[in-house]
Amino acid sequence: MTGAGAAGPVPGSLGAAALPQLSGHAAIVVTSSTPLWYITRATGLVALVLLTIGMALGLLIAVRLEGRQWPRFITIGLHRNMSLLALAFTAVHVLTTITDTFVPIDLQDAFIPFISPYRPFWLGLGAIASDLLIALTVTSLLRARLGHRSWRLVHWTAYLCWPVAVLHGLGTGTDTRTRWVLLVTLLCVAAIACLTGWRLADGWPAHPRVRVAGAIALVAVLVAGGAWLISGPLQPGWSQHSGLPALTHVTRTGS
Amino acid sequence: MRRDEVRFAVAARDDGLRRVRRLTLRIGAVGVVGSAAIAVAFSHLSGSAAASGPARGANPAGSGTQQGSTQPGGTQPGGTGQGGTQQGGGSLQAPAQNVVPAQGPAQGVSGGS
Numbered sequence: 001m002t003g004a005g006a007a008g009p010v011p012g013s014l015g016a017a018a019l020p021q022l023s024g025h026a027a028i029v030v031t032s033s034t035p036l037w038y039i040t041r042a043t044g045l046v047a048l049v050l051l052t053i054g055m056a057l058g059l060l061i062a063v064r065l066e067g068r069q070w071p072r073f074i075t076i077g078l079h080r081n082m083s084l085l086a087l088a089f090t091a092v093h094v095l096t097t098i099t100d101t102f103v104p105i106d107l108q109d110a111f112i113p114f115i116s117p118y119r120p121f122w123l124g125l126g127a128i129a130s131d132l133l134i135a136l137t138v139t140s141l142l143r144a145r146l147g148h149r150s151w152r153l154v155h156w157t158a159y160l161c162w163p164v165a166v167l168h169g170l171g172t173g174t175d176t177r178t179r180w181v182l183l184v185t186l187l188c189v190a191a192i193a194c195l196t197g198w199r200l201a202d203g204w205p206a207h208p209r210v211r212v213a214g215a216i217a218l219v220a221v222l223v224a225g226g227a228w229l230i231s232g233p234l235q236p237g238w239s240q241h242s243g244l245p246a247l248t249h250v251t252r253t254g255s
Numbered sequence: 256m257r258r259d260e261v262r263f264a265v266a267a268r269d270d271g272l273r274r275v276r277r278l279t280l281r282i283g284a285v286g287v288v289g290s291a292a293i294a295v296a297f298s299h300l301s302g303s304a305a306a307s308g309p310a311r312g313a314n315p316a317g318s319g320t321q322q323g324s325t326q327p328g329g330t331q332p333g334g335t336g337q338g339g340t341q342q343g344g345g346s347l348q349a350p351a352q353n354v355v356p357a358q359g360p361a362q363g364v365s366g367g368s
Binding site: 035038039041042043045046049050053071073074077078081082085089092175178 | 267268271272274275278279282283286289290291292293294295297298300
């Protein structure tokens with residue numbers, strides 16, 4: 001799960017237990033030390049970077065980049081290993097998320113989309129991304145048994161896995177407004193956008209009109225994504241809209 | 256194919272595989288160290304927020320601090336001390352800003368979206 005930026009609460013807001021108190025409309029917030037929560041957010045960001053590297057290497061394989069000092073099988077090997085590393089960091093990301101009691105996220109929330117009480121939509125995207133990453137890895141490991149066509153069909157979902165992971169990271173909003181986290185995420189997006197543009201320019205898909213449509217779609221997605229980012233996650237109060245559970249709910253399930 | 260050509264090809268393959276392994280190990284190590292550093296940076300950010308006091312409306316962690324009950328400081332004991340104004344873990348924090356209504360808009364979210 002690639003996701004970057006873990007699904008996260010406002011640091012310093014809803015802790016392991018949040019007690020609605022004080023004359024009906026006030027609250028006393030109780031929190032606990034949460035090193036696991038910091039690890040969750042950190043491994044989420046690193047998993048996104050690794051997933052981006054893996055995706056970028058996959059695109060470089062597709063455009064058949066190779067040189068005398070850099071044969072193609074090195075790119076293929078690195079692509080495979082980066083994907084496995086991304087999966088490992090995603091596993092730590094998921095494990096620390098469900099182990100930590102800072103937010104009420106269970107094991108099933110990490111794999112079944114949109115059932116989490118905590119930021120259900122954005123956490124659901126993370127669940128989809130992790131499911132897709134697992135499917136991609138398993139089918140790649142079983143590629144010889146699956147056959148090339150089936151493997152390729154599943155491998156196409158990589159183009160869905162990566163943007164969903166990016167949206168998960170940005171949409172949960174825990175660290176979106178942190179400048180260097182935003183910079184890392186934008187660099188990831190820029191790298192994949194450039195390489196996708198390269199692949200389109202390289203002559204894939206074969207039909208020119210499809211390539212033009214793909215290029216237009218790429219630009220449109222980038223513009224729409226930028227507009228959404230500015231008007232959404234970068235705005236103050238985004239966490240309110242992104243599905244922070246009620247204090248009462250956190251109290252009931254969070255600790 | 257001559258024997259020396261085969262030997263050269265095998266050596267090139269082995270060299271390539273070694274490079275893949277070495278690069279993977281390095282990137283993995285960078286990932287682990289980077290994760291630890293980022294985690295520490297996040298705790299520092301929370302620590303900075305704690306040191307700056309509850310009057311600030313924006314959390315430097317950039318995490319949407321518009322929750323009414325949030326008090327950027329003092330609620331992350333995992334953060335490193337910066338000014339010594341942090342509260343101990345598990346301490347009760349009286350909200351310095353406006354508080355969340357018990358039946359506020361966030362209540363509707365818990366059912367899913």
